[in-house]
Amino acid sequence: xxxxxxxxxxxxxxKANMHCHSTISDGRLTPEELKEAYxxxxxxxLAITDHCYPYPHNDMTDDEFxxxxxxxxxxxxxxxxxxxxxxxxxxxxxxxRDKDNDKYICYNPIYCKYYKGDPEKLNRVGSEEPREYTMDxxxxxxxxxxxxxxxxxxxxxxxxxxxxxxxxxxxxxQSLELDNxxxxxxxxxxxxxxxxxxxxxxxxxxGCHGGDDNHNKYPFGHPLCDSFGAHTMIVADKLEYxxxxxxxxxxxCYSSTGPRxxxxxxxxxxxxxxxTTDAERIIMFYGTKKANIEIDENYGTVNSAEFELHHKAxxxxxxxxxxxxxxxxxxxxxxDEF
Numbered sequence: 001x002x003x004x005x006x007x008x009x010x011x012x013x014x015k016a017n018m019h020c021h022s023t024i025s026d027g028r029l030t031p032e033e034l035k036e037a038y039x040x041x042x043x044x045x046l047a048i049t050d051h052c053y054p055y056p057h058n059d060m061t062d063d064e065f066x067x068x069x070x071x072x073x074x075x076x077x078x079x080x081x082x083x084x085x086x087x088x089x090x091x092x093x094x095x096x097r098d099k100d101n102d103k104y105i106c107y108n109p110i111y112c113k114y115y116k117g118d119p120e121k122l123n124r125v126g127s128e129e130p131r132e133y134t135m136d137x138x139x140x141x142x143x144x145x146x147x148x149x150x151x152x153x154x155x156x157x158x159x160x161x162x163x164x165x166x167x168x169x170x171x172x173x174q175s176l177e178l179d180n181x182x183x184x185x186x187x188x189x190x191x192x193x194x195x196x197x198x199x200x201x202x203x204x205x206x207g208c209h210g211g212d213d214n215h216n217k218y219p220f221g222h223p224l225c226d227s228f229g230a231h232t233m234i235v236a237d238k239l240e241y242x243x244x245x246x247x248x249x250x251x252x253c254y255s256s257t258g259p260r261x262x263x264x265x266x267x268x269x270x271x272x273x274x275x276t277t278d279a280e281r282i283i284m285f286y287g288t289k290k291a292n293i294e295i296d297e298n299y300g301t302v303n304s305a306e307f308e309l310h311h312k313a314x315x316x317x318x319x320x321x322x323x324x325x326x327x328x329x330x331x332x333x334x335x336d337e338f
Contacts, residue, residue: 004338006330007235007254007264009275014239016045016232018248019072019093019155019177019211025050025114028216031057037220039065041228044239047211049093052111054102054123066239069096072155073105075141077133081110088161090138092173093211094150095248099241105145106131135169142172151175151249154206156183156213158190164198175248178255178329179210181229193285193319193329200315200332201287207331209248210255230257233328251331258326264318266338272307276320276328279303283321286313 021027022034029037031048038046047068048057057067076082076089083089094105107124108131115122126144131137142152153175157167176196184190196208210230218224233254236247247253254261262275272284282305284292294305301323309316314335320328 001268003265003267005263005265006333007252007261009263011235011237012239013233013235013260014044014066014244015042016047016068016234016244016248016253017043017212017214017227018045018047018049018068018095018153018209018232019180019213020046020048021050021072021213021215022048024048024055025053026215031060034214034216035060035065035067037227043231045232045234045244047093047095051114052104053114054094054096054104056096056100056102058099061241064239066241066244067099068241068245069099069101070094070150073141073145074111075131075133075138079130081108081131088163088166089133090160090162091155092142092145093153093155093177094145095153095245097149097151097245097249101149103148103150105148105150106141135166139169139171142170146172151245153177153209155211156180156190157192157195158187159183164195167195168199168202168204173206175207175209175251177211178208179230179257179327180213181211182213182215182226184230185224185226191327196317196329196332197285197287200317203314205332205334207248207251207253208255208329209253210257230255232256233260254328254330256326256328258324259320259322259328261318261320261328261330264330266309266316266333269335269338270309270311272309272316272318273304274307274318274320275304277303278322279320280323281321283319284309284316285319286310286316288313 106126152173209232214226278301282294318330
């Protein structure tokens with residue numbers, strides 16, 4: 001009997017917001033205010049990803065709260081980098097393996113509207129030719145970022161309006177932003193399981209995570225407040241930069257808007273077992289027209305499920321839905337991993 005454990009009860013789960021904007025770019029709260037607010041809500045990890053502005057916040061890390069280093073880059077069809085609500089664009093979060101990494105990838109002045117300092121003082125690497133909205137340019141950009149110590153995620157694909165076929169052509173990125181609180185307030189559609197399954201069915205191996213993308217234009221408690229919604233649960237040994245970042249990069253994490261996946265394993269490559277917080281249903285997707293679903297026939301809650309994985313399935317993933325309609329979604333686990 002061979003058991004592969006993907007999520008273990010023996011490891012801690014750290015609640016993280018992996019997408020956040022401060023007064024350094026177009027957010028309304030300072031980095032210090034953001035840390036205080038998220039820490040008060042039970043978060044342990046925050047990545048402040050201001051627009052085209054790499055800025056480590058390591059001085060704000062303490063024994064109970066970890067700041068991750070990163071920033072959000074974007075590429076638009078408009079030659080002056082202006083946004084057009086009728087045209088697609090691509091936004092990427094660049095998460096730094098080294099907490100002190102402040103490299104600016106493929107510098108272009110028209111994308112640096114929030115940077116008030118001397119451009120010569122930016123740690124610029126890569127091509128400085130005008131950004132082009134082509135898949136070749138985007139792949140070059142992602143390659144340059146990964147070669148310079150970043151893990152790249154694809155952000156809010158519904159809001160970005162890019163076609164699935166173009167997304168399938170991108171190479172080297174590592175995680176899909178499955179849930180985005182701010183974008184979901186804007187379009188009500190920013191839960192990206194359909195796209196995620198399309199990627200997995202094509203053998204495109206990327207993880208998934210959630211983030212608020214909060215700008216805090218509305219106060220806490222307001223119906224359109226974009227804080228404390230979509231988040232990432234990172235399964236790591238300890239609350240230290242290398243441990244948490246490595247877990248995220250490996251895909252030892254999942255996206256959630258509420259529920260928790262407490263344990264997840266597979267026995268002999270066919271029996272999937274999962275334990276969760278209270279759920280209305282637990283679902284296993286594995287690349288077919290019909291998913292496997294565990295529910296309580298008496299309309300109560302379920303906390304565990306056991307599924308038999310079909311021998312033809314190349315991957316599986318788990319979604320948990322609670323009675324409030326909130327979801328937790330694991331990444332896809334491929335057969336050669338178990």
